[in-house]
Amino acid sequence: MWRSRSGRDRxxxxxxxxxxxxxxxxAREYDKYGDRWDRNDKTFEYLCKECHADLCHQPRTELESLLVEIDAGDHDSEAFLEWYCALVEERYGPLEEN
Ligand SMILES: [Zn+2]
Known part of the structure; x- marks a missing residue:
């Protein structure tokens, strides 16, 4: 075990x-609300480069209709994320599948 002087990097x-x-x-910051500019009182989630690349390969237009389909705005973030992941997995296959 050793300590780094710059703990932030570690x-x-x-x-x-x-x-x-x-x-x-x-890591790539991921904000489930798609709003990466408002950083106040927020905790970002993270994606590794591979998964981030996977996400970006998915068609944006469909993504938008997906969000509408599951009433993105009407659910708390946890429920939304659960639904969203399930739906994306259903449509595009498991995210960890490369
Ligand atoms: Zn990943």
Whole structure:
């Protein structure tokens, strides 16, 4: 065990898609609300590069209709995320499948 002088760089985060741990500096911030500009009082979730790339390959237009389909705005974030993941998995297959 050793300590780093710059603890911030050593911080690890967990990819919300595949569950792997990675350095925060190597992770991609993911905001489930799609609003990455309002940073006040927020905790971002993280995706590893692979999962982030996977997400970006999914068609945006469909994504939007998916959000409408599950009434994205009418549910609390946890319920929404659950539904969203289930729906995306149903349509596109498991995210961890490469
Ligand atoms: Zn991942």
């Amino acid at each position: 911080e690890t985060v967990t990819c919300i898609a595949c569950g792997s741990s990675l350095a925060r500096s190597a």
